[in-house]
Amino acid sequence: MKILFKDHEFKYEVEATVKLFITGRFEFLYDCVDADGDIVSSQIRKGKEYTYLFAFCRLGEKSVRKAYKLNNHDADKSICEHELCRLIFLCLKSLTGIDPPWGLLTGIRPVKKITQLLDLGANKEECFYRMKEKYMVSDKRLELAYMTAKNQMPLLRSIDPKSISLYISIPFCPTRCSYCSFVSHSLDSAVKLMPEYVRALCREIEIIGRIISDLKLTVDTVYFGGGTPTSICAAQLDIIMKTLADSIDLSAVREYDVESGRADTITPEKLAVIKRNGVTRISVNPQTFNNDVLKVIGRQHTAEDTVNAFKTARDLGFDNINMDLIAGLPTDTYDSFCHTLDKTMELDPESITVHTLTIKRSASLYSDPTEAYKGNYAPRMLDRSIELLPENGWLPYYLYRQKNTIENLENTGYAKKGYESLYNIFIMDETQVILGAGCAASTKLIDKKGKITRIHNYKFPYEYINRFGELMKKKQQITDILGEMT
Ligand code: SF4
Structure with missing residues (x-):
């Protein structure tokens, strides 16, 4: 073409x-x-x-x-x-003959357009009229975006302007999934670097702690992401979390997340460490409850392992658990996805995030992307989620789109009332400063006028460790830009 x-x-x-x-x-x-x-x-x-x-x-x-x-x-x-x-x-x-569900909207934050209209005083009818006229968005997606905007607006208004969120990156996974597009490193190759990585990460956390206290900022949410943070051992997790608690005042934290993710990394010992350190929300991500599909995407755990990990977390007292699903995985069928949805609802997590398969160049599946897209059931799978989850009490509260997603569909977080993840909403809305620590983490600074400056940490662990001094010099910008917030 x-x-x-x-x-x-x-x-x-x-x-x-x-x-x-x-x-x-x-x-x-x-x-x-x-x-x-x-x-x-x-x-x-x-x-x-x-x-x-x-x-x-x-x-x-x-x-x-x-x-x-x-x-x-x-x-x-x-x-x-x-x-x-x-x-x-x-x-x-x-x-x-294709009628894209999001019409002409190509951006990653369709909900923001609705929020802006609502902030200008538009009612639902006016929002729909404007979005249809300008962007030709389908009724189903408008309804989804509208519900999402309404659910997240009070939470966005609850942000204290002097508060920030913290992102701690543990970019390791036991193996790489075939659709993966993140900068995650397999544990085998990184195992030798791990003690040094943990030391560098702790040093960065201490430095960020000093900046937060000098600027008299408060920490609103903490998010451990990756990769899969539970890929590392319980003792290492404990060291990092203790360093965090010793270096930064966490008394105002409203949400402390750990993306435990894959069942093959979750153990009672690690969950106990996470719980003891004050984590309030974790994710246990099935992606699918179809064992054949799990094999195809390169996961080394079964659906039963996910159920067991979820039950262990419940037994240990976790009362806010998210489960991620993916629509459109290779070889998954519509019926199998519906089974995954039913099984997830049966477990009754507080939130369920439905992603659409995205295949980026770095993913091994990308060698033949057309195969993954051909005859894909993702649109029907998403339509089913949009109907079923709100009917059963999980309401959409954050939504974003990515490039290279099947049929340009969306990822939506659904939660029971009161269990919406603040971090997820804030990161999508780009209204709160996020300080990132660790390899591949990025820091997002927003000045008084709303201008965004990003500082990216090095992508690879050896670079992060070896060029740590240079990186910390770049971080001086945090004080320069955020100084005016105080
Ligand atoms: S668990 Fe997530 S980050 Fe890790 S390899 Fe799979 S898709 Fe990538």
């Missing part, structure tokens, strides 16, 4: 629009309007009074052409970009 541009440079948005309909690789051609084979061509022509927008798409033998005229006063850059993408969207919709 060739994407052609004439007299404009809206490559990013045009490509994102084309990807709503067509997967695979694209060739980009500039300053021309036609070429051989399948094409998406767009052009802007400025006249004396009007600006003319043109789109032409050809797939095989079929082609569609569309045009739009804007008064020059209205033709600013963002409107031209949006209208041009709308023309391309309409051409491809008519050629392919």
Whole structure:
């Protein structure tokens, strides 16, 4: 597929629009309007009074052409970009018969658009009208985004401007899942580095602790993520958590999460350490309760192991457990996914997060992405979750989209009332500062005007350990930017 541009440079948005309909690789051609084979061509022509927008798409033998005229006063850059993408969207919709559930919305935070409208005083009808008119979002997704916005708004308003969240990264996993796109390192290769990694992480936590206390900030939420934080041993987890408690005042923390994740890393000993250190919410992630699918994705545990891990956590007193599921896993069927949903609800966790399979270049499945997407049941699986979970008391409270997700679908967190994860909401809304510690963690600083600055830690453990001094110099920015919050 060739994407052609004439007299404009809206490559990013045009490509994102084309990807709503067509997967695979694209060739980009500039300053021309036609070429051989399948094409998406767009052009802007400025006249004396009007600006003319043109789109032409050809797939095989079929082609569609569309045009739009804007008064020059209205033709600013963002409107031209949006209208041009709308023309391309309409051409491809008519050629392919595909009707993307999120319409023309390509961003990762669709809920934010609803929240902004609600903040401006719009009611539900007005929100739906605006979102349909501008972005052509389906009713089902609008309802989902609206419910999510309504559930998270009071929690977003509860943020104290001087509070921050902490992210602690343990980027290790016992083995790598075939769809994995995260920077996670297999334990086998990292085992020798582990004591040094834990020491460096603890030092970084102490440094962050001093910054927090100098700037008189309070910690609102703590999130241990990865990888799989429970990949490391109970003693190492204990050292890190004790360092955290000794270096940082955790008395105002409203939520302390550990993404325990995979059942093959969860032991009663580790859960006891986590509990003793004050963790309030953990995840035990089945992804699927189908053992054949677990094998295909490279997991070394069974569905029964997940049930046992969940029950052990309950026995140890964990009363806020999340379970992650993935819709669209290779070889999973609609019925098998429905079984996974039923089984998850039967266990009765406080929250259930339904992800859609995303395959990035770094994942081993990416060697043939079309195979993973072909005949995939993910859209039906998500539709079933959207119906079933709210009916049974799990309401949507956070939602985001990622690139390279099957049919550009979404990931949604559902929770029982009062069990919504604050950290998940805050990270998506980008309204709270997040200080990250550990390899591959990132720090997100937001100044008084809302400008975001990110500081990324090194991706690989050996780099994080060996270049620790350099990294800590970069962290001076935290004090510079957040100083004004105090
Ligand atoms: S558990 Fe998560 S982070 Fe670890 S390999 Fe699997 S997908 Fe990647």
